[in-house]
Amino acid sequence: MAVFGRRRLEAALLEAGLINKAQFETVFDEHRASGRRISKILIEKGYISEDSLLSVMEEQFNVPRVNLDRCSINPAVAGYIPAETAMRHCVIPLAKKEGQITLAMADPLDLDAIDNVAMLTGAEINPVAARQSSVNYLITQLYSMNDPAGEASSPAEIEENNSTGASRVAGLVEQDHDQQIDEAPVIRIVNSLIERAIEEGASDIHLEPSDQNLRIRLRLDGVLHDLTAIPKHSRARVVSRVKIMANLDIAERRLSQDGNIEWKGSRGGISLRVSTLPTVRGEKVVIRLLEKDKIVLPLEKLGFTKSNYNNFLGLLLNQSGLLLVTGPTGCGKTTTLYSALHYLNRPEDNIITVEDPVEYRLKGINQVQVNTRINRSFSVALRSILRQDPNVIMVGEIRDLETAKMTIQSAFTGHLVLSTLHTNHAAGAVTRLIDIGLENYLVTASLVGVVAQRLVRKICENCAQEYSLADDQKLFYRRYFQKEPPRKLFRGGKCSSCSNTGYRGRTSIQEVLILNRELQELILRGVTAEGLQNKAVEQGMVPLVQDGLRCIEEGLTTVDEVIRATFNSIIDQGFLRYEDRAALMARLQGDNSGAGSYSEFQ
Numbered sequence: 001m002a003v004f005g006r007r008r009l010e011a012a013l014l015e016a017g018l019i020n021k022a023q024f025e026t027v028f029d030e031h032r033a034s035g036r037r038i039s040k041i042l043i044e045k046g047y048i049s050e051d052s053l054l055s056v057m058e059e060q061f062n063v064p065r066v067n068l069d070r071c072s073i074n075p076a077v078a079g080y081i082p083a084e085t086a087m088r089h090c091v092i093p094l095a096k097k098e099g100q101i102t103l104a105m106a107d108p109l110d111l112d113a114i115d116n117v118a119m120l121t122g123a124e125i126n127p128v129a130a131r132q133s134s135v136n137y138l139i140t141q142l143y144s145m146n147d148p149a150g151e152a153s154s155p156a157e158i159e160e161n162n163s164t165g166a167s168r169v170a171g172l173v174e175q176d177h178d179q180q181i182d183e184a185p186v187i188r189i190v191n192s193l194i195e196r197a198i199e200e201g202a203s204d205i206h207l208e209p210s211d212q213n214l215r216i217r218l219r220l221d222g223v224l225h226d227l228t229a230i231p232k233h234s235r236a237r238v239v240s241r242v243k244i245m246a247n248l249d250i251a252e253r254r255l256s257q258d259g260n261i262e263w264k265g266s267r268g269g270i271s272l273r274v275s276t277l278p279t280v281r282g283e284k285v286v287i288r289l290l291e292k293d294k295i296v297l298p299l300e301k302l303g304f305t306k307s308n309y310n311n312f313l314g315l316l317l318n319q320s321g322l323l324l325v326t327g328p329t330g331c332g333k334t335t336t337l338y339s340a341l342h343y344l345n346r347p348e349d350n351i352i353t354v355e356d357p358v359e360y361r362l363k364g365i366n367q368v369q370v371n372t373r374i375n376r377s378f379s380v381a382l383r384s385i386l387r388q389d390p391n392v393i394m395v396g397e398i399r400d401l402e403t404a405k406m407t408i409q410s411a412f413t414g415h416l417v418l419s420t421l422h423t424n425h426a427a428g429a430v431t432r433l434i435d436i437g438l439e440n441y442l443v444t445a446s447l448v449g450v451v452a453q454r455l456v457r458k459i460c461e462n463c464a465q466e467y468s469l470a471d472d473q474k475l476f477y478r479r480y481f482q483k484e485p486p487r488k489l490f491r492g493g494k495c496s497s498c499s500n501t502g503y504r505g506r507t508s509i510q511e512v513l514i515l516n517r518e519l520q521e522l523i524l525r526g527v528t529a530e531g532l533q534n535k536a537v538e539q540g541m542v543p544l545v546q547d548g549l550r551c552i553e554e555g556l557t558t559v560d561e562v563i564r565a566t567f568n569s570i571i572d573q574g575f576l577r578y579e580d581r582a583a584l585m586a587r588l589q590g591d592n593s594g595a596g597s598y599s600e601f602q
Contacts, residue, residue, distance in 0.1 A: 089113035209282030321448035
């Protein structure tokens with residue numbers, strides 16, 4: 001970075017109060033010694049977030065910020081600069097018009113980069129700011145994937161290939177996998193994709209084959225977002241590269257496979273769980289990112305209210321009994337269980353888990369992987385575990401009567417057992433166990449409590465704004481939440497920091513059911529789930545919807561988001577008609593702002 005650019009950035013960051021002078025001098029000394037970009041060092045040292053830096057660029061220097069996933073990229077323009085230049089400066093040309101090139105840059109104040117690109121292209125440069133991970137990913141896409149040899153094509157060649165759909169490796173997807181794969185560009189694209197997913201905070205990467213290309217999507221805050229697709233001619237090579245990294249059989253494309261990758265990237269070690277699925281268009285791959293600091297949290301960081309936290313802690317302190325965590329797939333059950341195990345992990349206790357699959361390897365805890373090929377099911381593994389002198393047992397999921405019986409037996413014989421069920425609310429776990437085939441008295445004698453939870457997206461702090469409910473929304477609010485709405489609520493205004501979704505990050509809402517003598521007697525009498533739920537609420541349990549209401553009133557999330565997370569349990573309890581479900585979901589999917597009409601549900 002030129003001295004002029006450095007001084008402007010320093011002044012802007014100091015004025016915004018994002019860093020102090022000593023921090024900037026430390027960064028600049030490292031920049032002088034290593035030649036690395038100042039912006040990159042600032043972010044790596046944790047002095048400033050990438051979003052804050054891009055906001056400064058936009059507000060202080062009038063440099064527009066772009067979301068590269070939403071841009072229409074002309075591959076021909078990328079060919080105007082060599083791949084080496086693009087990678088060295090972390091830039092990518094997006095468009096050329098009337099002698100001016102729009103250049104996406106991780107550091108728009110890097111005047112050397114602007115001068116170099118201007119000299120190479122003979123064009124005036126119009127810089128725009130973008131995430132470094134997005135720029136790097138696009139570089140690998142446009143340079144590596146358009147040319148299987150890993151060399152950048154000329155603009156004319158790229159335009160010809162783009163317009164005709166031709167490719168020098170058009171037949172590669174049909175070749176046998178025992179033929180040699182060109183490693184270099186494939187390694188770059190897969191590495192870049194994983195690094196970008198980590199940088200964006202994604203939980204999953206989806207690689208989905210289509211007739212035209214390999215669709216790439218990241219799951220951010222529970223919602224899938226498209227990235228630039230990979231050309232069809234490179235589809236098989238990318239999938240094969242992922243399978244090789246996960247120690248899977250690349251020649252086997254007819255059966256599903258599961259594997260793991262221990263990723264040593266820029267942010268340290270991260271576990272990646274890989275799953276393949278044969279489809280009519282090719283193999284679909286899902287990579288789950290398992291970061292220890294996200295999957296194992298201190299209990300106080302799980303989003304519990306003070307009351308729910310104390311109740312949950314009390315349940316964990318039982319020496320024996322069954323504690324269930326319930327909710328749909330992707331609601332954070334594994335995180336809650338792993339965090340509970342981490343809390344219970346003491347030198348004097350023996351903790352054993354049986355899981356399918358083992359999501360993350362926990363230090364000091366004995367974890368068993370279910371393997372149906374050798375008849376190691378949950379119930380079979382539990383029989384062996386009971387002979388291992390355990391204090392605490394975690395069963396990944398209760399799926400059938402045999403597993404339920406073994407789990408109950410484990411709780412009977414002096415062990416604290418943690419497990420999960422798929423139910424809409426806490427009381428539903430009781431009736432679910434009975435429906436599986438357990439007798440009422442076994443449930444009451446072993447079950448100590450149930451935690452039902454959901455994840456809701458948090459309003460983006462960068463673009464949060466107040467708004468008032470319309471009259472029809474107020475009526476619906478009263479009906480749904482059984483309470484008068486506040487005068488002012490919050491929602492996201494949709495900005496580049498949250499990719500125009502209005503949300504960034506997630507938090508949890510819970511209800512904690514503690515089985516006392518009165519509830520046990522109701523279960524023995526055959527009470528319904530609704531009756532049990534209502535009685536628990538009478539005794540002080542805060543239901544999911546009311547915990548979600550707390551998040552709304554605190555400005556953490558929106559009305560729509562809480563409804564999205566809880567409407568199944570609301571329908572179960574009779575507050576909404578089942579036939580309203582489809583219409584309500586259609587409204588939610590079409591409008592995340594919280595400003596739509598609810599009049600049809602009055």
